[in-house]
Every structure is written in structure tokens, then in C-alpha cells.
Amino acid sequence: MKLLTASILFSLLFTAFPAELNSQTLKDAFKDYFLIGCAISDFQAAGKEPKALEIAAEQFNTITPENMLKWERVHPEPDRFDFELPDRLVEFGQKNGMFIVGHTLVWHNQTPDWVFKDDNGNYLNREQLLARLKEHIYTVVGRYKGKIKGWDVVNEAVDEDGSLRKTKWLEIIGEDYIEKAFEFAREADPDAELYYNDFNTWHKAKREGIMRLIKNLLDKGIKIDGIGLQGHWGLDYPALDELDESLKEYSSTGLKIMITELDINILPTPNNYTGAEITTNFELQKKYNPYPDGLPDSMQTVLAERYAELFGKFLKYRDSISRVTFWGIHDGHSWLNNWPIRGRTSYPLLFDRELKPKPAFNAVIKTVNEIKCN
Numbered sequence: 001m002k003l004l005t006a007s008i009l010f011s012l013l014f015t016a017f018p019a020e021l022n023s024q025t026l027k028d029a030f031k032d033y034f035l036i037g038c039a040i041s042d043f044q045a046a047g048k049e050p051k052a053l054e055i056a057a058e059q060f061n062t063i064t065p066e067n068m069l070k071w072e073r074v075h076p077e078p079d080r081f082d083f084e085l086p087d088r089l090v091e092f093g094q095k096n097g098m099f100i101v102g103h104t105l106v107w108h109n110q111t112p113d114w115v116f117k118d119d120n121g122n123y124l125n126r127e128q129l130l131a132r133l134k135e136h137i138y139t140v141v142g143r144y145k146g147k148i149k150g151w152d153v154v155n156e157a158v159d160e161d162g163s164l165r166k167t168k169w170l171e172i173i174g175e176d177y178i179e180k181a182f183e184f185a186r187e188a189d190p191d192a193e194l195y196y197n198d199f200n201t202w203h204k205a206k207r208e209g210i211m212r213l214i215k216n217l218l219d220k221g222i223k224i225d226g227i228g229l230q231g232h233w234g235l236d237y238p239a240l241d242e243l244d245e246s247l248k249e250y251s252s253t254g255l256k257i258m259i260t261e262l263d264i265n266i267l268p269t270p271n272n273y274t275g276a277e278i279t280t281n282f283e284l285q286k287k288y289n290p291y292p293d294g295l296p297d298s299m300q301t302v303l304a305e306r307y308a309e310l311f312g313k314f315l316k317y318r319d320s321i322s323r324v325t326f327w328g329i330h331d332g333h334s335w336l337n338n339w340p341i342r343g344r345t346s347y348p349l350l351f352d353r354e355l356k357p358k359p360a361f362n363a364v365i366k367t368v369n370e371i372k373c374n
Helices: 006-015 018-023 050-059 084-095 126-143 168-173 177-188 204-219 240-251 297-316 359-373
Strands: 035-040 062-065 099-106 150-155 193-198 226-234 256-265 321-326
Touching (some): 035 099, 050 084, 062 084, 084 099, 099 193, 099 321, 126 168, 126 177, 177 193, 177 204, 297 321, 297 359
Parallel strands (some): 035 321, 062 099, 099 150, 150 193, 226 256
């Protein structure tokens, strides 16, 4: 797809077929290609933003919990699980006929220290930690058996150089903690789809490491159904050829490919940081928060054009991509307002703070309509 210039694109988004575009929902526009989803925050699952949930039900056919199924939220203490918000999320998803994804069972972040220690504060041995992991997965996955249809079993286990990330999971259990997690999840719900999920999946060294991990699981006969490529991207990264190469390689595995956690960071970042490590934190400076009072039309155009580029690539690989999930419903509750710099005003999604569709919304729908017309 040859991209239009920014000024022409912005004009067309409001003058070419506006009624047709705005009458289409995202899920209907892409129904013949892949699922379209959003992340639901704890705040929203608690019913404190009903308008956002209305948009979720109208526009999306798959949902992912942003935080409520991470270990620190759902299993905050050794003998206590908190299923109040996940239960609400699942009820909402089922009511609206959505494909529900569980996020996430094993991660190095947002996991309480007690998980790795005994009552005396000493680190567990391999067998003890495996038993604790099995109990957690059996309890959480088992509760939603047949309701949550897919799970991010392991999240961000590969480091930037392609090696396994140095975590307590790796240190105490060993490299096979990943396959054990997948085995436990399969046992807890044999019918659920099981995924590996990571960011910077377009970096060559990291991509090679992820491919080694996936191949190892497949060679051992471990059930894995898909690879989640976190779309925490920017206006100029990944380059389209890098994205294309990555999608081609991951598709070669024969597994389902999912674009997860999609949002576009349009704000400048210190040191040109492109990762998604949540512990990263930079000091707030005015130069890193250029649009505190609203996004100008010129940048709305740039964002729309970027989304059009990306969805052009997704549609190219539509035979492999099964789902595209935005990391949030609207700009106001995006994590990018506080990461990697707290207190910024970010504009990464398709709906603005007033819950109205942005030019990027029409740009995304226009990509699929162009395919249908050709």
C-alpha cells in the first residue's frame, strides 16, 4: 500500500467516506481477517468507567486484563487469591461473546517476593518453587476453565541479547521452568490456547532467542499455540522492513501470531529507548511532554499514517495473525501517561480522552476497506 502524504491523508480521513467509516466498528471491519481486542484496566473492570466498557463491547471482540490476573493482584498472599475483578472481566466478556485472554501466568515483574521464599524468608528449592507455580496455575487457570480461551503463559522470558532473562524463575528452577509452566497450563485446561508473549520481538538478537525458545518447546512436544508480539512501538520503530521480516519469521513456525499490547508512543523518549521494561523510569522534563494540552492536527495525521502503515503489514500476514489487541481503550487510561516518565500526556490509542474516535481510527478501518475493494 502506497502511503499518502500526511496532509492529504488527514484531509481524506474527514472527507472521503466519513459516514461509511464511522458507521463501521473495528470488529466488523476485520471480521474476515483477525480478532480485534483491547486491554481492560482494573478501574474499568470495577465498573467505574461504564462508557469505556460500552466502547469495548461495541468495537472489540476480544479482551485482555491489563493487570488483574498478574500474580501480585490475583494471588497477593500465599493463602489468598483475589478473583473479584477477574470474575467481573470474565462475566463482561462472556456476556458480550468475546474471546477472553488471560494475562499472565509467569513473569519476572509484578510477582511478590514471597513467591520465591519460605516462611522463614529463605529461597525455595527447585521442587518447592515448581509446586508453588503448579498450584498457582492450577488455581487460576482452573477457575476459568472453558471461559478464558487463551493464556499468556510466559511473559518476557528472553533478554535483549537473545539469552534467557536472569530471573528467580530461571535461577531456582532452571531453563525448563518455561516448559513446566506450559505443561501445568495444559493440564489445568487442555482446551485453552497457550501463548508466549514478549516485547522488542523485532530486534534481531532477541528474535533469534525467541525462535530458539519456540523451537525447543515444539521439539519437545510442549503444547504452545501462539506467539504474542507486544506492539509497544513508536512512530519510527520498528521500521516496516524490520516488522515484515519478523512477521515472516514468526509465521514460519506455523503457530498463531498475535499483535498484543498495541499502542504507539508519539512522545520523545530519553536515549531513544524502544523497550517495554516496566521498571524503566526517567525524570520528567518539559521537552519530553510536548503536548500537555492536546494533540495538534499535524500529529494526529502522523499517528494516523503510522497506524495505517502497521495495519497494512498486519493484513499482509492475515493468514498467520489471529488477533490484534490494543493496550487500552482510550488515551486517558493508557499506561504511557506514566511510563517510562510519570506525569506525561500521551496519545497512543484510537480513542481520545473524551472517548471519541481519532483520525487514526478511520485510518485503521480504511486499510481493510482498501483490501476489500481490490
